[in-house]
Amino acid sequence: MLRSIIGSITTLAVVGVGGFLIWKYALNEPTNMGEAKEGLQNLGQQAGEQWDEMDLGNFTDVLDGLEGLDFGDLFNDDPKLGDNTTYLWRSDYIQPSNGGLQLKLLNALDDTWQTEFAQAVSDWKESDALVLTTEQVEVDHTCTRIDGVMVVCNANFGDTGWVGINENSMLDGVIQSSVAKMNEYYLRNADYDHRRFTMCHEIGHGFGLPHTDENPYNSNLGNCLDYTDDPESNVLPGDVNMNKLRSMYLSRRLRTVEEDGTVVERTELLLR
Numbered sequence: 001m002l003r004s005i006i007g008s009i010t011t012l013a014v015v016g017v018g019g020f021l022i023w024k025y026a027l028n029e030p031t032n033m034g035e036a037k038e039g040l041q042n043l044g045q046q047a048g049e050q051w052d053e054m055d056l057g058n059f060t061d062v063l064d065g066l067e068g069l070d071f072g073d074l075f076n077d078d079p080k081l082g083d084n085t086t087y088l089w090r091s092d093y094i095q096p097s098n099g100g101l102q103l104k105l106l107n108a109l110d111d112t113w114q115t116e117f118a119q120a121v122s123d124w125k126e127s128d129a130l131v132l133t134t135e136q137v138e139v140d141h142t143c144t145r146i147d148g149v150m151v152v153c154n155a156n157f158g159d160t161g162w163v164g165i166n167e168n169s170m171l172d173g174v175i176q177s178s179v180a181k182m183n184e185y186y187l188r189n190a191d192y193d194h195r196r197f198t199m200c201h202e203i204g205h206g207f208g209l210p211h212t213d214e215n216p217y218n219s220n221l222g223n224c225l226d227y228t229d230d231p232e233s234n235v236l237p238g239d240v241n242m243n244k245l246r247s248m249y250l251s252r253r254l255r256t257v258e259e260d261g262t263v264v265e266r267t268e269l270l271l272r
Helices: 002-026 033-053 071-075 111-124 192-206 238-249
Strands: 100-107 130-136 150-155 164-171 174-183 251-257 263-269
Touching: 100 111, 100 238, 111 130, 111 150, 111 192, 150 192, 164 192, 174 192, 238 251
Parallel strands: 100 130, 100 150, 150 174
Antiparallel strands: 164 174, 251 263
């Protein structure tokens, strides 16, 4: 009880100090709600202007290559690090009796990424749990999210600590849209294996798959969701991910209620 009270007091103190700093330095000490609202609007405008000033399509400030860098260290800032949860797309994109996940990938990449994209899509299409279509759209370095599809894009996001990133938009634990981003700061002049691995990896997360291993310095497992310092043998989806996809998207869950009120859930893997 005492520990809970102390924790609550600490939380209130942190919030109070934070609120004071925002009031004093960010909002210029507003004396009423009107001034506070105006200050918040100015903050939002300044943040938007700073974002607009970032030229994500400027590739003059990129690395010459990954020589001298530890590729394994470029996963440390992956937001999916340590999360082994498997996520599903919303049900209206899943047809267990007719190929599983039916998903469109919008190709918003520039010309330098077309080979890697085509190869990754071809590799993932080997899964009988995926029905993938692609559409090439205008190059979009801002990587605009679009509901119901996966957008695949590239831009110079700078020295972020990650070579690629996937952002799934979730609602009630279900994927609504996905964006797979390739970071040109590291990858513009990287070799083909590093680029192909990253493309395969981020698209795989877009289907809702977790990592298969997060130690980049142990033996490769032969799949692109395995962290690695040497991606040459990890550029394909691998059997482990193909099996996961089958259990995710080719299964049907049936619930029955017994006479005593017990709910029994049965999962059926559908064979095609």
